[in-house]
Amino acid sequence: MSALESQLPILQVIVPLVGAVLVALMRGGRSAWAVALVITWTMPVISILLMRKVLATGPISYHLGGWAPPIGIEYRVDLLAAFVLVLVSVVGAALMPFARRSVASEIDGDKQVWFYTMYLLCLAGLLGITITADAFNLFVFLEISSLATYVLIALGRDRRALLAAYQYLIMGTIGATFYVIGVGLLYLVTGSLNIYDIASRLADPAMQNPRPVMAALAFIVVGISLKLALFPLHVWLPGAYAHAPSFASAFLAGTATKVAIYVLIRFAFSVFGVAISFETLPLTEVLVVLSLAAMFIASIIAVFETNLKRMLAYSSLGQVGYITLGIALANTQGLTGGIVHLLNHALMKTALFMALGAIAYRLGSVKLDAIAGIGRRMPWTMAVFVLGGMALVGVPGTAGFVSKWYLAIGAVEKGWWPLVFAILISSLIAVVYVGRVVEVAWFREPSPAVEKCTDPPLSMLIPMLVLTAATIYFGIDTEASAGMALKAAETLLGGLK
Amino acid sequence: MRDAILRFAEHYNYVVTIFLMVAGLFIVIARGNMIKKLIGLSVFQTSVYLLYVGPSKIIGGTAPILDPAFKVYTNPLPHVLILTAIVVGVAVLSLGLALVVRIKEAYGTIEEDEIFAQETDE
Numbered sequence: 001m002s003a004l005e006s007q008l009p010i011l012q013v014i015v016p017l018v019g020a021v022l023v024a025l026m027r028g029g030r031s032a033w034a035v036a037l038v039i040t041w042t043m044p045v046i047s048i049l050l051m052r053k054v055l056a057t058g059p060i061s062y063h064l065g066g067w068a069p070p071i072g073i074e075y076r077v078d079l080l081a082a083f084v085l086v087l088v089s090v091v092g093a094a095l096m097p098f099a100r101r102s103v104a105s106e107i108d109g110d111k112q113v114w115f116y117t118m119y120l121l122c123l124a125g126l127l128g129i130t131i132t133a134d135a136f137n138l139f140v141f142l143e144i145s146s147l148a149t150y151v152l153i154a155l156g157r158d159r160r161a162l163l164a165a166y167q168y169l170i171m172g173t174i175g176a177t178f179y180v181i182g183v184g185l186l187y188l189v190t191g192s193l194n195i196y197d198i199a200s201r202l203a204d205p206a207m208q209n210p211r212p213v214m215a216a217l218a219f220i221v222v223g224i225s226l227k228l229a230l231f232p233l234h235v236w237l238p239g240a241y242a243h244a245p246s247f248a249s250a251f252l253a254g255t256a257t258k259v260a261i262y263v264l265i266r267f268a269f270s271v272f273g274v275a276i277s278f279e280t281l282p283l284t285e286v287l288v289v290l291s292l293a294a295m296f297i298a299s300i301i302a303v304f305e306t307n308l309k310r311m312l313a314y315s316s317l318g319q320v321g322y323i324t325l326g327i328a329l330a331n332t333q334g335l336t337g338g339i340v341h342l343l344n345h346a347l348m349k350t351a352l353f354m355a356l357g358a359i360a361y362r363l364g365s366v367k368l369d370a371i372a373g374i375g376r377r378m379p380w381t382m383a384v385f386v387l388g389g390m391a392l393v394g395v396p397g398t399a400g401f402v403s404k405w406y407l408a409i410g411a412v413e414k415g416w417w418p419l420v421f422a423i424l425i426s427s428l429i430a431v432v433y434v435g436r437v438v439e440v441a442w443f444r445e446p447s448p449a450v451e452k453c454t455d456p457p458l459s460m461l462i463p464m465l466v467l468t469a470a471t472i473y474f475g476i477d478t479e480a481s482a483g484m485a486l487k488a489a490e491t492l493l494g495g496l497k
Numbered sequence: 498m499r500d501a502i503l504r505f506a507e508h509y510n511y512v513v514t515i516f517l518m519v520a521g522l523f524i525v526i527a528r529g530n531m532i533k534k535l536i537g538l539s540v541f542q543t544s545v546y547l548l549y550v551g552p553s554k555i556i557g558g559t560a561p562i563l564d565p566a567f568k569v570y571t572n573p574l575p576h577v578l579i580l581t582a583i584v585v586g587v588a589v590l591s592l593g594l595a596l597v598v599r600i601k602e603a604y605g606t607i608e609e610d611e612i613f614a615q616e617t618d619e
Binding site: 140170 | 545
């Protein structure tokens with residue numbers, strides 16, 4: 001057992017990677033789904049074991065092939081990495097029961113096998129990005145997950161899914177290439193690819209912050225911002241989320257942008273450090289402006305959007321703005337708010353997209369005017385939607401409140417009072433777009449098509465309810481979520497350990 | 498003037514790299530034809546290969562084989578990294594081309610403005 005335990009970091013990545021090959025060998029969607037279910041359900045087991053080990057004994061360093069870093073590739077699990085690993089693997093596993101019917105109804109039989117293959121590859125890529133401590137290895141995992149994501153999106157029914165996938169491919173590749181340019185510059189200056197080795201070499205006073213390091217930070221921030229859909233680099237996201245299969249939208253909304261944000265946090269704080277990122281270069285100012293733009297402009301677009309999936313996509317952009325705002329504040333409370341919002345937003349947005357997936361499964365449409373009166377016919381589904389929407393707004397008692405609370409305290413600590421009002425007002429915009437859906441769904445007469453709808457089968461309903469329950473739970477008991485995020489933020493701001 | 502020329506000559510590999518980088522990115526942004534966009538993307542990615550491989554070459558350096566006859570070695574790591582990056586680039590390009598084929602089947606064109614015109618008609 002202990003021999004296996006020491007191999008946990010590599011298993012976290014290898015199991016879904018091998019699982020993807022196994023799934024590809026299956027015939028028919030049902031057996032592919034069963035194998036994928038087993039694989040994804042082992043992921044949270046591994047990540048929670050890793051988390052427990054990190055909490056008990058501190059960061060884990062795993063040397064691939066026994067080669068010690070910085071020569072060999074290192075996998076490193078610290079508190080933040082473990083936090084994101086648990087987040088991604090739990091969302092990935094919770095979605096699987098939902099997948100069976102949703103995927104079967106939206107994707108042709110012979111393509112379902114490839115859909116699950118791509119899903120596992122994407123999962124492996126995302127987990128790999130989180131766990132690796134090698135900057136170039138991170139690029140490879142970034143491309144593994146991205147390539148799988150393009151295929152997941154392109155498998156949507158609508159022909160516009162192809163267009164969305166193509167646009168994302170162009171933007172995503174530019175982003176990844178910018179990231180490689182940044183890593184290349186860092187390598188030219190420091191001669192190392194290990195994230196922690198680069199950090200310690202940059203911290204050397206003899207370095208004097210040479211110009212290529214500044215350029216490297218700029219390239220990496222822009223490249224990763226494309227991936228995390230920071231306003232105004234977001235244009236690929238609404239189309240991608242709107243036209244992807246329901247299951248893929250739910251998964252990507254919960255995990256893909258979150259992992260990109262993790263990379264941004266990792267580079268801004270662990271590699272370059274607060275001194276270079278926030279003092280030598282004006283990352284705070286840039287991120288605050290862009291975050292505010294995202295919080296307001298994206299939310300206002302969401303108000304006028306009639307396709308609900310697209311509406312939630314714009315809402316995601318706004319919510320990403322809150323997270324980057326937390327990063328920009330660069331103090332303990334603000335960063336805690338950003339990190340805890342990674343988890344909270346992943347839970348609520350995945351539940352919301354699953355609710356839309358259930359509506360698409362029953363009704364075949366997610367247009368606002370088509371769902372009139374659906375609240376009476378699908379009460380549980382819409383209850384999930386309403387609770388998720390309340391969490392988006394940040395109603396006290398939901399997880400969204402906790403993250404915004406920390407963000408507000410972070411802003412006050414920094415002395416930036418107007419930001420508190422900005423957070424409050426942008427939350428009120430969320431009231432408008434969530435309220436609009438509630439009004440149409442509950443207070444209008446159902447059409448004949450809606451009349452025939454009922455709540456989806458339990459296999460789809462239970463995952464939604466579990467994630468919604470978690471949203472409420474983390475709104476009341478913040479020890480596991482915010483407590484962990486606080487420790488992670490303190491470590492990040494504490495400099496090199 | 499002489500200094501400027503010398504500086505240029507010393508850094509000409511970077512000049513080539515940056516020219517390709519900017520040219521590739523420009524093609525991606527300026528062209529509406531989806532195949533041409535992918536070509537631009539490929540040029541952009543290829544320029545990064547030069548960024549890595551160029552500086553790693555040491556004139557007069559040999560492959561890193563331990564032998565008393567050789568004193569100066571060229572760093573092989575960037576080449577290995579770029580081998581990986583080339584594979585990634587090929588994967589991206591082939592997936593992009595596959596998508597363009599499907600788009601051509603679905604829309605009957607690969608010009609972006611014509612496709613957007615079709616979308617707004619609906």
